[in-house]
Amino acid sequence: MKGENAASPTRDEPAQRTAPNGDLAAAALTADEFALFAQVGRMRRAYAGEVLFRRGDLGTTMYVVSKGAVELDFGDDLIAKRLGPNEFFGELGLLIGDHARSADATVPVDGMLIELRAEEFQRLVDREPGLVSYFLRRAIMRVVLNEQGLIRRLRRRNHDLQSALDSLRATAAQLNQTEALIRTDELTGLFNRRGLAKHLQDRHRNGSTHGLGLLLIDCDRFKAVNDDHGHLAGDRVLQAVAHILRSVAGNGDIACRLGGDEFALLVKADSRDDVMRYADFIVSTAHGLLQMPHTTPLICTLSLGACLVAPDTQWNDWYAHADAALYRAKRLGGNRVEWQDDALAATA
Numbered sequence: 564m565k566g567e568n569a570a571s572p573t574r575d576e577p578a579q580r581t582a583p584n585g586d587l588a589a590a591a592l593t594a595d596e597f598a599l600f601a602q603v604g605r606m607r608r609a610y611a612g613e614v615l616f617r618r619g620d621l622g623t624t625m626y627v628v629s630k631g632a633v634e635l636d637f638g639d640d641l642i643a644k645r646l647g648p649n650e651f652f653g654e655l656g657l658l659i660g661d662h663a664r665s666a667d668a669t670v671p672v673d674g675m676l677i678e679l680r681a682e683e684f685q686r687l688v689d690r691e692p693g694l695v696s697y698f699l700r701r702a703i704m705r706v707v708l709n710e711q712g713l714i715r716r717l718r719r720r721n722h723d724l725q726s727a728l729d730s731l732r733a734t735a736a737q738l739n740q741t742e743a744l745i746r747t748d749e750l751t752g753l754f755n756r757r758g759l760a761k762h763l764q765d766r767h768r769n770g771s772t773h774g775l776g777l778l779l780i781d782c783d784r785f786k787a788v789n790d791d792h793g794h795l796a797g798d799r800v801l802q803a804v805a806h807i808l809r810s811v812a813g814n815g816d817i818a819c820r821l822g823g824d825e826f827a828l829l830v831k832a833d834s835r836d837d838v839m840r841y842a843d844f845i846v847s848t849a850h851g852l853l854q855m856p857h858t859t860p861l862i863c864t865l866s867l868g869a870c871l872v873a874p875d876t877q878w879n880d881w882y883a884h885a886d887a888a889l890y891r892a893k894r895l896g897g898n899r900v901e902w903q904d905d906a907l908a909a910t911a
């Protein structure tokens with residue numbers, strides 16, 4: 564019949580053009596394709612545990628599952644596929660020739676496979692060019708879709724990696740910030756003992772303990788500031804002392820609050836005069852502030868102990884020297900600078 568003829572397939576236009584699930588990129592052959600592939604290809608048994616090929620193997624054979632199943636493992640974190648009856652794989656080996664396989668193909672259960680090599684495929688092309696052209700379009704579409712999926716996955720992974728990197732950077736920045744906070748005295752912003760210890764550790768590691776002077780600075784009768792004007796006024800006095808030390812500390816010098824009303828300043832110095840210049844500046848600046856008329860004290864008088872540092876000794880030795888001088892300054896009534904020479908015994 565005319566109508567039937569119009570609808571009926573020609574040799575070049577197979578009736579069942581779409582794959583069984585309607586997906587152009589499906590891995591399954593249409594019934595017509597399967598029948599033809601079965602005629603031209605070689606049907607053979609597949610045994611559970613059999614390895615058809617490994618990833619990277621060069622191969623030119625295409626396979627169609629007739630019965631049973633085949634598992635494709637693409638490695639890494641790519642999703643493995645299990646192919647069932649009518650589904651085909653390995654077609655790139657056939658079409659490109661000596662194509663490196665992109666998956667391990669193994670047989671999980673006994674079954675039947677159709678194998679198709681280049682010469683058999685050529686016979687297929689000669690017999691059914693229309694059907695083969697449709698099959699090729701689907702095979703190409705499948706490759707393209709797989710590529711697109713892979714690109715999408717790589718983009719996603721790239722994006723995930725970027726986010727992980729960003730959060731790592733943020734964490735590192737937070738860590739640096741936290742480390743800086745741990746080494747800083749909250750009230751004055753100077754280094755605290757931990758900061759000083761780290762600084763000394765670095766100096767010893769770098770061998771840069773030569774040419775240093777140490778000043779210990781202690782507020783005089785500071786308790787009275789707290790008692791007479793309140794704790795906040797006391798805090799402001801401590802901040803003022805810190806401000807003076809920060810302003811006099813040069814590059815590589817370190818100002819530190821040791822605790823309570825006691826401060827330390829480690830400076831570059833080759834002589835007593837070098838150290839005393841710092842000491843005089845601190846004392847005279849404090850005096851200047853004391854002259855300013857104010858209802859609450861801006862500062863109090865300061866006692867200082869100063870010394871040069873022996874490079875091959877440790878912080879405890881440096882501190883003991885400067886502290887001996889500070890002790891003398893206090894004993895003499897405060898508001899002064901005392902110097903400590905190398906020999907500690909002379910001050911005892």
Ligand SMILES: Nc1nc2c(ncn2[C@@H]2O[C@H](COP(=O)(O)OP(=O)(O)OP(=O)(O)O)[C@@H](O)[C@H]2O)c(=O)[nH]1
Pocket residue numbers: 750781782783784785786787789793794795796797798801822823824893897
């Ligand atoms: N406002 C304030 N006071 C503090 C802080 N830390 C310690 N103090 C006080 O500092 C005072 C130090 O007192 P002392 O060690 O007796 O020193 P002083 O009164 O200066 O006595 P001399 O050093 O002998 O002149 C104590 O009363 C502490 O409570 C702080 O962060 N803020």
